[in-house]
Amino acid sequence: MSDDPMRADHAPLSEAQATAVDWVADHAASLSADHMHIWRLAEPSWREYRSAAWFVERLRAEGFTVEVGSAGMPTAFAARWTAPGSPGGAPVLANIAEYDAVPGTSQEPVPRRVPRKGTHIHAAGHTDPHSALGIGALAGTLAAKAAMEKHGLKGTLVLMGEPAEKMCGSKPIHAAHGYYDDFSAAISWHPTSFLTLANSCLWDTHCATYWSRIYTFECLEPETWSSAIARTGVHSSHSVSRAPGAIDAVCLMYTTAKYMKENMLPHQGAWSLNEAILQAGQATADNIPPALSVIQYALRAPTIDMQERVWTVLDRNADHVAAMTHCTVKKAWVTKTRPGLANHAMAETTFRNFARVGPPSYGTEAIAFANDIRAACGAGPVADPFPSEITRLCTPREAEAALRAHLPPWQKNYTSDDYTDWTWHCPTARLYVGRAQLRVDEPGRNWPEWTRYAMGGMPACMDPMWLKAAEVTGATFVELLEKPAALEAARAEFAERTGGGIGGSKWLGPLLPKNYPAPIRFRWPEYATTARGEEYVVPDPSLAG
Secondary structure, eight states: OOOOGGGGOOOOOOHHHHHHHHHHHHTHHHHHHHHHHHHHHOOBTTOOHHHHHHHHHHHHHTTOEEEETGGGOTTOEEEEEEOTTOOTTOOEEEEEEOOOBEETOOOOSSSSOOOOTTOOTTSEEOSSOHHHHHHHHHHHHHHHHHHHHHHTOOOEEEEEEOOOGGGTOHHHHHHHTTTTTTOSEEEEEEEOSSGGGSSEEOOSOOOBEEEEEEEEEEOOOGGGSGGGGGOOSSOOGGGSOOOOHHHHHHHHHHHHHHHHGGGTSOSOSSOEEEEEEEEEEOSOSSSSOOOEEEEEEEEEESSHHHHHHHHHHHHHHHHHHHHHTTOEEEEEEEEEOOOOOOOHHHHHHHHHHHHHHOOOOOOHHHHHHHHHHHHHTTOOOOSOOSOGGGGSOOOHHHHHHHHHTTSOTTOOOOSBOGGGGGGGTSOEEEEEEOOOOOOOOSTTOOOOTHHHHHHHTOHHHHHHHHHHHHHHHHHHHHHHHHOHHHHHHHHHHHHHHHTSSTTOTTOOOOSSOTTOOOOTTSOOOOEEEETTEEEESSOOGGGOO
C-alpha cells in the first residue's frame, strides 16, 4: 500500500461540488448525443467549421459571451461567463475544448474495419477521441456554472475552443495573442495516453516541445535555367532542357532530411521527426517545370535546444535544395510549443477531487462490444477485455514514478501536446482519465488501431470516460472558488516557478512572435462541397479508373 498522503484524503464533496457532479449525471443522456454529433462530423485540423460552430451556438445558448475566430483562426473561439455580482479580481478558471479529427482514420462504431458511412478509409476520424475531450470540457464547465449559480459563487469561467491540436497548432497562437494572460488556473484533461498513468494527474514530467514548419518551393522563373537562356533555332520551350522545378525540390528535401536524420541529434532522449507532403507539382505532364510544392516537418523533442539544432539543419537543407532545383523557398512556422511547467498544488487539488468521485467504470454493453471486436480479430471472449488500469486511480506521485522509470535522468519533459503553453500563463493541471481499449492479453499481441477508433464512437465505451472528466473538472473549479487558499497555493507556486509570474525572471514567453498569424491557408485535408456533392479532398483510390 502506498504511503502517498493523497490516498488518505476521504473528505466528502461540498454541497456546491455535489451540485456540479449531479449536473453531469442529470445531463448525461443529452451530452452523450452531443458527443456522437461531434464524433460523426470528424473534421480535421484547421477545418473544424461545423464542430466549432456547434460549440459556439451551444455556449451562447448557455449564456456565454463567445468570440468567434479568436486570434484569426476561423475554427477557434473564446467563451466567457461571469457570475453576476463578481468583483474585480475574481478568479478566472479556464478549460480547453478540442474537436479536430485525424486524416486516414474514418471508422464506424462497429466490430470490423469499415469507414463511416459516406466516407472512405482515407477520410478523417476521431482517434483519442477529441470529440470526447471537447464534450467533457464543455460538460465540466457547465457543471461548474450550475454550481456557481445555485450557491452564489463568484468568478469567471472560460472555455477556449482550440483547433488543430494534432498539429499542436492553436494554443501557441492564442498565447502569442495574449488570450491566456488573465487566467487564474486551468485544467487540461485528456483520454489517458499511458496506461500506467490512467486516472491521474501529471506531477513533474509534463509534455515536451513540438515544433512544426512548412517549406514552400516555387519555380518562378524557369526560363532563366540553363540552355533556355541562349535559345537558338526554333523557339520552343519543348526543345530546351527545363528547370528541375518544385517536384524535384520536395523530393530532394525529403531525402536529404532522411539521410541526415542520424546526424541531427545524439541518439538519446525521446525525439522524433515526421514529414507530410502537402502539395506537389501543380503542372501537367508537359515540358513545363512543376511550379509549386509544399512539405511540412514536425519535431517532438524534450528541449528547446534540441529543437533549434534540428531546424538549423532543415533550414540549411531547404536553402541548398532550392538553389539546386531553380526554386525559391519560403519557411513558415505552424507551431512552436513550450515545454510544460509543473504545478503540484493544482495537481493535488484536481486529483483530490478525482479521488472523491472515483474512477470511471465500464458496464456490460461496453464489455460485450469489446468482445465482439476481439472476435473480429480472431480472439475469444473474456470477462475483462479492458486493462485494469483504466478503472483504478493512480496518484500523481505514483504516476510520476511510473513515467520516470524509462526516462534518462536529464530528461525533464516527455512526448508532446500544446496544453503546455497554458502552463506558462497560469497554474495548470494535466488530468488523464482512463479510456476503453483492448488489453494486451498475449505476449506480442498488437491490436489494430481501428479497434480504438470503433470504441470512440460507441457511447457505452466513451461516455464513462468523459463524464468522469466533467465531474472532476466541475468539482475542482468549485473547490478553487470555495477555498481561496487552494487557489492561492497554486498561484504562489506558479509565481515561484516563473520567478514572479508572467514576465518573471524564470518565465518562458510564447515562442511565436506577438500576434503571429495562424497557418490556415495551407492545403490541409478537408471536407468540401462540389458539383458532385460533399466529399473529402483526399481522393478515394477505389474510385480510380
